[in-house]
Amino acid sequence: MTPEIQTRYAFTITALIGPVxxxxxxxxxxxxxIPIIGGEVKGERINGKVLSFGADFQIVRPNELIDLEAKYAFETDDGAVVYVENRGIRFGPVELLQKLKRGEPVDPQLIYFRTVPRFETGSEKYRWLMEHIFIASAARHADRVVIDVHQVL
Known part of the structure; x- marks a missing residue:
């Protein structure tokens, strides 16, 4: 029998974004x-700031199915730099996704926005980020993306 898959909330990344x-x-x-211009990381084991470089490179497919690939970095409060590659999809009713594109508010519960972030760092303290799989649920707002990251146990 294989181990049961469980997840545990790890931290939240709030990535501030610039014009598309x-x-x-x-x-x-x-x-x-979509440029990533700053933000913050908050959690029990890790806190810091999103660095002001990087971007989300998207392909918008028919019916507004969006393939996402974000590449950026954050610096922890104690000075470690963590590189992030975050791939995923965003999908929902076309009219709601078009509202998001215009910067109008949409209830995040109505949009499927899931990602698989991967992390790299030379910091021994944060090596656990490279030793686990993570999945995330995200919400797009006019000026930011909020990503709740969960560790797969």
């Missing part, structure tokens, strides 16, 4: 690039 840049229809969807 679009490269247009590329043949596989509309390529969008």
């Amino acid at each position: 840049t679009s490269a247009g229809e590329t043949g596989s969807g509309v390529r969008r690039i």
Whole structure:
């Protein structure tokens, strides 16, 4: 018998975002690039600030299915730098996703927004970030994305 999969809340990343840049229809969807300009990380075992570089590189497919790939970093309160690659999807009713695009508020419970973040760091204290799988539930707001990260046990 294999071990049962369980998760435990680990921390929340709030990534502040800048204006969207679009490269247009590329043949596989509309390529969008959204800069990550700051934010914070808060949790029981880790706290810090999102660094002001990186971006979310998206492909918007038909019916507003969005493939996401964010690459950025954060610095912990004690000076460790953690690189983040976060892939996922966002999907929901087309009219609600179009409201999000316009910066209008939408109840996050009505949008499926899940990701799989991976972390890299040279800090021994935060090595646990590289030794586990994480999954996340996220919510998009006009100026930020809030990501609740859960550790797979």
